[in-house]
Amino acid sequence: MTDPLPRQPLVDTHCHLVLLDERGLLDAALESAAEAGVEQIVSVGLNVDDSDCNRRVAESHDNVWFTVGWHPHQPHPPDAAELRALDQLLDHPRAVAVGEIGLDLFFRPGYHDTPLDEQLRAMHAMLDLADAHHKPVVVHDRDAHGEVLVAIRQHPGVRGVMHCFSGDAEFGRECVAAGYALSFSGIVTFPRSQPIQQAAAAAADGDFVVETDSPFLAPVPHRGRPNLPGYVDATAAAVARLRGVDEQLVRAQTTANARRLFGLPGRAE
Ligand SMILES: [Zn+2]
Numbered sequence: 001m002t003d004p005l006p007r008q009p010l011v012d013t014h015c016h017l018v019l020l021d022e023r024g025l026l027d028a029a030l031e032s033a034a035e036a037g038v039e040q041i042v043s044v045g046l047n048v049d050d051s052d053c054n055r056r057v058a059e060s061h062d063n064v065w066f067t068v069g070w071h072p073h074q075p076h077p078p079d080a081a082e083l084r085a086l087d088q089l090l091d092h093p094r095a096v097a098v099g100e101i102g103l104d105l106f107f108r109p110g111y112h113d114t115p116l117d118e119q120l121r122a123m124h125a126m127l128d129l130a131d132a133h134h135k136p137v138v139v140h141d142r143d144a145h146g147e148v149l150v151a152i153r154q155h156p157g158v159r160g161v162m163h164c165f166s167g168d169a170e171f172g173r174e175c176v177a178a179g180y181a182l183s184f185s186g187i188v189t190f191p192r193s194q195p196i197q198q199a200a201a202a203a204a205d206g207d208f209v210v211e212t213d214s215p216f217l218a219p220v221p222h223r224g225r226p227n228l229p230g231y232v233d234a235t236a237a238a239v240a241r242l243r244g245v246d247e248q249l250v251r252a253q254t255t256a257n258a259r260r261l262f263g264l265p266g267r268a269e
């Protein structure tokens, strides 16, 4: 018998503190993180302005880092001036990744209607930026598994994470082979997510992290409320149950993986 591990720290590898702030939830977000043992938060940018707002949040909170992104819902790829602004933000010492970037082929009125070719131009421009800055990328993939794989394979020097991983175990293996970790969100706690749950059970110890994507996608048992970074503990617990291992082990593994991936301080062996 080995002694049970004490409570291990967590990293919320993907949330939107600026959107939480707009909803009056920034304090609640940071308090929820402290209560759940979330020691580090990666707050993710969606465009130039949002990335710059995330920079300001990171500058004023020791446990927050930020990413510089161009979300696939942006109606056009970044123009030259926007690319320069993104490039400059990436020189900031607390900028840890390029993202979110990616492809979204789920079209619905009021959600987004950016054509695939515009999304692809944006994604490739951002992958080039990540390559130039030697930063990982945070990839958004909704209903676009095949197209995303083709795109990331065209940038073999770039590593990253598949945020809100929504594929099955086989797609997970292909992403890992391309150099990408799988990031499990609250979706993995939903009853109808068996393929994603199988991917969470099958991933190797070094290949996965956890995230909230808050304020969206609250995990069971918080569904129906705005999500908060602290709720990542429910997702880590669900992943541990799926893997048949102790929750503290999964917390330790995902935290080490997140720190290695994003270059965050702390133990990351
Ligand atoms: Zn996303």
Ligand SMILES: [Zn+2]
Residues within 6 Å of the ligand: 014, 015, 016, 044, 100, 213
């Ligand atoms: Zn997001």
